[in-house]
Ligand SMILES: Nc1ncnc2c1ncn2[C@@H]1O[C@H](COP(=O)(O)OP(=O)(O)OP(=O)(O)O)[C@@H](O)[C@H]1O
């Protein structure tokens with residue numbers, strides 16, 4: 001079996017937490033930084049593929065190759081520096097197959113009550129994947145879609161920091177109109193804006209983690 005490059009699974013236990021947007025942004029930024037990136041859309045609804053490429057076209061982003069399906073041995077990942085997987089919901093059995101191959105996991109989370117209170121389901125999925133090995137490592141928890149003008153969002157963010165401060169990736173990704181509208185222009189670059197600024201900081205942390213983990217597998 002050919003060794004596979006460092007694989008980051010972007011997942012969550014609940015729908016609509018920004019995992020597809022996060023996987024897309026990290027793939028785009030990784031490619032723009034000169035990393036050879038494979039973006040694997042492993043969610044059966046295949047929303048990432050709809051954004052990363054115009055209909056019927058290949059992904060035109062610099063250094064990014066797009067695959068739809070599971071990260072199996074058949075996916076030609078040789079030569080990639082970074083593999084980013086948009087996971088199915090972590091409560092789905094298919095997600096276990098991704099987690100078991102992943103080096104690291106980034107959990108996305110909304111600043112809202114349901115998401116905070118269902119986090120144990122994500123932790124349980126991760127624990128199940130780690131039953132037989134120390135992988136995947138939890139890279140962190142990323143809050144997305146945070147509205148600065150919403151005091152309730154601020155309260156939930158504070159709650160997240162209090163409960164999971166050491167795991168929380170900073171900065172949280174703000175709610176950003178450009179990110180919301182990204183799917184309207186399939187194949188478009190990461191929209192410039194406050195969301196992209198936050199994702200750039202997160203991408204630096206991902207690349208640092210990849211370097212720290214490089215060569216282990
Ligand atoms: N930072 C943001 N600001 C504004 N809108 C956002 C942001 N992040 C994501 N969105 C929008 O929120 C919705 C959910 O995001 P996304 O599809 O990335 O989440 P998901 O966890 O992959 O959802 P699903 O469960 O459908 O797979 C989408 O319409 C997306 O465009």
Ligand SMILES: [Mg+2]
Pocket residue numbers: 019020021043047048086
């Ligand atoms: Mg999605």
